[in-house]
Amino acid sequence: MSEATLLNKYVIRPIKHSDGELIATYYSTLSETTKVIFPGYPFTDEEAHRLAREEADHPGMMRYIVIDPLMAESTGQMIGTVWFWNWDCMIPWIGLMIADSYQGRGLGSRMMAHAINEARMKGKGGILLTTHKENIRGQTLYARYGFQIIGQDDRGEHLMILSF
Numbered sequence: 184m185s186e187a188t189l190l191n192k193y194v195i196r197p198i199k200h201s202d203g204e205l206i207a208t209y210y211s212t213l214s215e216t217t218k219v220i221f222p223g224y225p226f227t228d229e230e231a232h233r234l235a236r237e238e239a240d241h242p243g244m245m246r247y248i249v250i251d252p253l254m255a256e257s258t259g260q261m262i263g264t265v266w267f268w269n270w271d272c273m274i275p276w277i278g279l280m281i282a283d284s285y286q287g288r289g290l291g292s293r294m295m296a297h298a299i300n301e302a303r304m305k306g307k308g309g310i311l312l313t314t315h316k317e318n319i320r321g322q323t324l325y326a327r328y329g330f331q332i333i334g335q336d337d338r339g340e341h342l343m344i345l346s347f
């Protein structure tokens with residue numbers, strides 16, 4: 184598994200079994216505007232602890248946590264996450280989510296660059312994602328890294344692929 188890496192002044196590292204509380208605190212800071220982008224997803228303490236318990240070391244999952252070391256420890260210091268599912272397949276799926284006050288400052292771009300590099304190093308053939316048609320910031324980011332729209336999913340979201 185890859186180790187912690189610097190993303191400018193932030194740290195990105197794989198999720199650990201002990202990250203439940205860290206993720207729960209992060210979820211508690213997210214606005215409705217950010218949460219609504221993930222319809223039906225339970226941003227609860229239980230879900231945060233389940234993620235940490237089940238995703239660390241799961242062969243089908245690869246989740247990274249982004250930390251701001253300058254943030255107060257009482258707020259948990261987690262500012263984002265980028266994750267793959269179907270990580271044991273040739274073309275895994277990716278998701279990204281950044282704390283509201285850190286959005287629009289180039290962090291998503293750095294996280295995507297890191298994730299693409301990890302997928303390439305593991306010999307993947309590409310990356311898939313879906314994004315809401317109105318998520319212009321997300322689409323700008325994905326297009327910048329070479330993702331192309333290849334259709335839509337059954338919720339009407341853009342289906343995009345980056346082929347290596």
Ligand SMILES: CC(C)(COP(=O)(O)OP(=O)(O)OC[C@H]1O[C@@H](n2cnc3c(N)ncnc32)[C@H](O)[C@@H]1OP(=O)(O)O)[C@@H](O)C(=O)NCCC(=O)NCCS
Nearest residue numbers: 279280281286287288289290291292314319320321323324
């Ligand atoms: C979508 C998300 C991951 C993007 O990360 P980010 O750090 O906010 O984005 P960045 O600052 O790296 O900007 C990415 C690109 O979008 C552009 N951009 C930023 N804000 C924008 C806006 N409001 N409208 C259009 N483009 C915008 C930037 O200029 C940049 O393009 P460039 O590199 O060509 O200049 C992040 O905003 C987020 O987590 N949003 C909430 C959850 C979400 O939408 N997740 C993705 C679900 S598919």
